[in-house]
Amino acid sequence: MDLHAFFNNEVKPALGCTEPGAVAFAASAGASYLAGPPKHIHLRLSANIYKNGQSVGIPGTPGLKGNLLAAALGAIGGDHEKGLQSLENIDEKCISKATEMLKAGSLTQEVLQDTPNVYVEVELIRQGESVTAVVAHTHDNLVEIIRNKQTVFEGQECESGSGRLPAYLNELIHMDFAQLWELAGSISPEDEAFLLKGATMNMEVAEKGLSKPWGLGSGYVTAENMQQEDLGLMIRAWSAAAADVRMDGGQWPVMSSAGSGNHGLTAIIPPALAARFWKRSDRELAEALALSHLVTGAVKAKTGRLTPVCGCSIAAGAGAAAALTRLAQGTPAQAEQASAFVLSSVLGMICDGAKGTCALKVGTAAGEAYQGMLLATKGKPMTSQQGIIGPDFTGNTTAVGELSGIGFAAVDAVILRLLDRQPSGTA
Numbered sequence: 001m002d003l004h005a006f007f008n009n010e011v012k013p014a015l016g017c018t019e020p021g022a023v024a025f026a027a028s029a030g031a032s033y034l035a036g037p038p039k040h041i042h043l044r045l046s047a048n049i050y051k052n053g054q055s056v057g058i059p060g061t062p063g064l065k066g067n068l069l070a071a072a073l074g075a076i077g078g079d080h081e082k083g084l085q086s087l088e089n090i091d092e093k094c095i096s097k098a099t100e101m102l103k104a105g106s107l108t109q110e111v112l113q114d115t116p117n118v119y120v121e122v123e124l125i126r127q128g129e130s131v132t133a134v135v136a137h138t139h140d141n142l143v144e145i146i147r148n149k150q151t152v153f154e155g156q157e158c159e160s161g162s163g164r165l166p167a168y169l170n171e172l173i174h175m176d177f178a179q180l181w182e183l184a185g186s187i188s189p190e191d192e193a194f195l196l197k198g199a200t201m202n203m204e205v206a207e208k209g210l211s212k213p214w215g216l217g218s219g220y221v222t223a224e225n226m227q228q229e230d231l232g233l234m235i236r237a238w239s240a241a242a243a244d245v246r247m248d249g250g251q252w253p254v255m256s257s258a259g260s261g262n263h264g265l266t267a268i269i270p271p272a273l274a275a276r277f278w279k280r281s282d283r284e285l286a287e288a289l290a291l292s293h294l295v296t297g298a299v300k301a302k303t304g305r306l307t308p309v310c311g312c313s314i315a316a317g318a319g320a321a322a323a324l325t326r327l328a329q330g331t332p333a334q335a336e337q338a339s340a341f342v343l344s345s346v347l348g349m350i351c352d353g354a355k356g357t358c359a360l361k362v363g364t365a366a367g368e369a370y371q372g373m374l375l376a377t378k379g380k381p382m383t384s385q386q387g388i389i390g391p392d393f394t395g396n397t398t399a400v401g402e403l404s405g406i407g408f409a410a411v412d413a414v415i416l417r418l419l420d421r422q423p424s425g426t427a
Helices: 003-010 018-031 047-053 067-077 080-085 092-103 167-172 177-184 189-211 218-224 231-247 261-278 282-303 311-327 332-346 358-378 393-407 411-419
Strands: 040-045 107-111 119-126 129-136 142-147 150-154
Touching: 003 167, 003 189, 003 282, 018 040, 018 047, 018 067, 018 080, 018 119, 018 129, 018 142, 040 047, 040 067, 047 067, 047 107, 047 411, 067 092, 067 107, 067 119, 167 282, 177 282, 177 311, 177 332, 177 393, 189 218, 189 231, 189 261, 189 282, 218 231, 218 358, 231 261, 231 358, 261 282, 261 311, 261 358, 282 311, 282 393, 311 332, 311 358, 332 358, 332 393
Parallel strands: 040 107
Antiparallel strands: 040 119, 119 129, 129 142, 142 150
């Protein structure tokens, strides 16, 4: 398996929630073909993009939320060359114009059926001009731009767009856990440095959330009320604090995993904090991080990029548990057990869109990852099937994929109906 290709495509810096980030990216790309600012913006979104962008904070703004404002900000002041960090340099003037468009009713959206679960179509209109930009399959995959009914940009089709997994993911899902463990130990010095950079990024964001309460302040409150230095509680607090900052529109990028910044926080912060606590070497941490991303990627390859179930919990939580077990000097079999314990615990956690309370889910997943490691290294092993989860990682990913894709098929429709009852687009 091409590990470098895996990290290059699955582990990337992202500014803010990746769903409105994808909307802003598409809007900024389309706006680069307009002669001036758009007068009207219309979004056509997949259900999952709509759901995850509805209530989440936008980086660098005073409490603004939602896909509509992300589109306006991207079109007015975004830089599509920065990809998922396209809103990095927006200013007060840009924010003012975007909010004016929202108040004037110049921003509209609809949910499309029968699209890829990652699908963003942004139509930008001004007098005599119409530009439509499409992002699909992955959050930063610009498929095409059409100006006045003429195609002016056509991106390269990613493998997932043709219904096929990328080669590196296709290989990944056919590996057993022992192979994932071995692969994580084979990372190059270049990939090691990249993985450690991601740990530094995410830990710095966690420190922001621990210095003062962001959003719900879930991580801040947990840390403030710890009676003693407890690694399990610290992992929960630091992970939640980082998510508090990110969901509240903090303007610092995080290293994502499998297309999600919160997945990245969950997959990275627990092992990074444990390595610091246990005084592990940089190489030991990098190998643990590699394993975390590989496990997360293997689960997500079975469930899909955006899902009715909370990927931070079932995918990144399982990855973090495996990574913690490796850092605890456990065996591959114990790390496989740890991931199974996490899946057994958080299997039914749904995704009802990105918002402040995602920090609670990130904290829960991180805490369960630590508990899974403890059970795997100090408790009794899971030797038989427990419901749909058992000792075998490959069987578990298949079960989780079927549960998410088939068993929970109606969940998103209900969530969308409930979300539509709520106000959106403002703080």
